Amino acid sequence: MTATEQARAAAPARAHAPARGLGWLYVIGGAIGLVSAFALTIEKINKLGDPNYVPSCSLNPIITCGSVMDSAQAALFGFPNPLIGVAAFPALMAAGAALLAGLTAPRWFWLGLQLGSTLGVVFVHWLIVQSLYEIGALCPYCMVVWAVTIPIFWYTTLHVLRSGHLGGGRALGAALAKFHSFALLVWYLVIVVLVLQAFWSYWISLV
Numbered sequence: 774m775t776a777t778e779q780a781r782a783a784a785p786a787r788a789h790a791p792a793r794g795l796g797w798l799y800v801i802g803g804a805i806g807l808v809s810a811f812a813l814t815i816e817k818i819n820k821l822g823d824p825n826y827v828p829s830c831s832l833n834p835i836i837t838c839g840s841v842m843d844s845a846q847a848a849l850f851g852f853p854n855p856l857i858g859v860a861a862f863p864a865l866m867a868a869g870a871a872l873l874a875g876l877t878a879p880r881w882f883w884l885g886l887q888l889g890s891t892l893g894v895v896f897v898h899w900l901i902v903q904s905l906y907e908i909g910a911l912c913p914y915c916m917v918v919w920a921v922t923i924p925i926f927w928y929t930t931l932h933v934l935r936s937g938h939l940g941g942g943r944a945l946g947a948a949l950a951k952f953h954s955f956a957l958l959v960w961y962l963v964i965v966v967l968v969l970q971a972f973w974s975y976w977i978s979l980v
Contacts, residue, residue, distance in 0.1 A: 791932050792872050798928055799869025802921040803862040809917040810858025816914075817842055817853050830913045835972050840910035846903045854900075858918055861889065865925070883938045886929050894926035901964065905971040919964070927957055 816828040816838055830838035841847055847854055868886060872878065897919050904911055931953060933939055934946025949956065969976060 791935070792876075792878065795928060795932055796869040796872030798925060799865045800873065801869075802925050803866035803869060806858055806918050806921045807862035807866070809914040809921075810855040810862060813838065813842075813855040813912070813914040814853065814859055817847075817855065832913070834910075835975050836911050836913060838912045838914060841904065841908055841912040841915060844903075844908045846900065846908060855914075857896075861893065865889075880938050883929075883933050883936065887933045887938070890922070890926040890929045893922045897922045901967070905967060909972075911968065911972075920961075923960060924957060927953070927960070 813830075816830060820826045820828060820839070820842060828838040828842070830836075831840075842853075850857075865886075868882070876882075900915065901919060904915070931946055931950050934942040935950060936946075937943050
């Protein structure tokens with residue numbers, strides 16, 4: 774086999790590798806998100822049954838699920854927000870399992886994942902702003918969902934761009950991919966800084 778033929782034979786494997794990586798991200802990230810959303814749903818049910826119930830994730834005046842669950846933002850669409858995760862994360866896990874099974878996903882598959890992950894990350898960042906500056910409390914289970922939604926959106930976007938599923942953007946996707954870990958780290962650090970800044974007086978009181 775010539776060098777050219779070897780390169781052509783290796784190309785599908787190289788192209789499939791990112792999809793398998795996303796498959797693992799979807800399965801593991803989806804499972805973590807599902808557990809968190811399900812736990813928060815159970816806590817909400819318990820609180821509805823007993824107004825005096827103190828959720829297990831209420832640890833102090835700042836890190837407390839109770840204040841967040843009682844807020845209007847916790848049911849933005851007329852039902853508890855965690856139910857969105859209970860429905861969405863299993864679908865994400867199924868997509869990941871399909872990729873791991875060797876699915877060569879069509880363009881509509883990736884565009885659907887791109888739309889879903891984009892809506893998810895926008896919603897998550899809206900919740901972050903509401904938690905920090907309106908509700909004034911942090912829900913641990915919610916923060917776990919934040920943590921998994923961001924990389925799901927980020928790496929889905931990189932794959933969609935690099936694969937040309939948006940009709941272009943290959944060069945942009947390739948350029949962003951060179952700094953994918955650094956960009957994700959900065960993203961997380963910005964959120965951590967915002968959390969520290971929003972509740973600085975409380976954190977200082979603990980010292």
